[in-house]
Amino acid sequence: MGNAKTLEKKQQTVANLKEKIDSAKVIVLSDFRKVTVKEITSLRKKLRADGSEYKIIKNTLLKKALEAAGFAGLDEHLQGPTGVLLGYKDPVAPLKLLVEFFEEIEKGEIRTGVIEKLIIDKKGVTSVAKLPPREVLIGKVVSGFKAPIYGLVNVMQGPIRKLAYALNAIKQSKGG
Secondary structure, eight states, rough: OOHEEEEEEEEHHHHHHHHHHOOOEEEEEEEEETTHHHHHHHHHOOOOOTTTEEEEEHHHHHHHHHHHOOOGGGGGGGOOEEEEEEEOOOOHHHHHHHHHHHHTTTTOOEEEEEEETTEEHHHHHHHHHOOOOOHHHHHHHHHHHHHHHHHHHHHHHHHHHHOOOOOOOOHHHHOO
């Protein structure tokens, strides 16, 4: 009787985790060895404010949830204690928080990640985390679009300006 309840509870945990993985824009597997409970609690508070979460789950359950969600190739990263970052809104912001957190406390490490359903390695995760915020990137794209338009406006105004100068010169030459 006890085994059936335990099995049912584990199956429910896997189903819930699979659901979260499916809705996450970013998933990062990390090693949290030597990280204290207090430090993890601090990280979780920061992530919660950003609409993300950091969970510690048994590797066997995590493996089943990842496989059910279509990420079977991550088994090799499920060695030792594993923490899982799940970001549901902006994929870059929680990555930044996690990478900065591990750099700040000088413990733990990123193993691998999934961004928008694409599996990336540790180096890829840290590279994405170094990107500027989404708003800054959008601003750069918009200003890139604006620059040619300003140039075109100046080119189009050139002949009109020259005509105005010529008319002004004629007016002054006629003594008016």
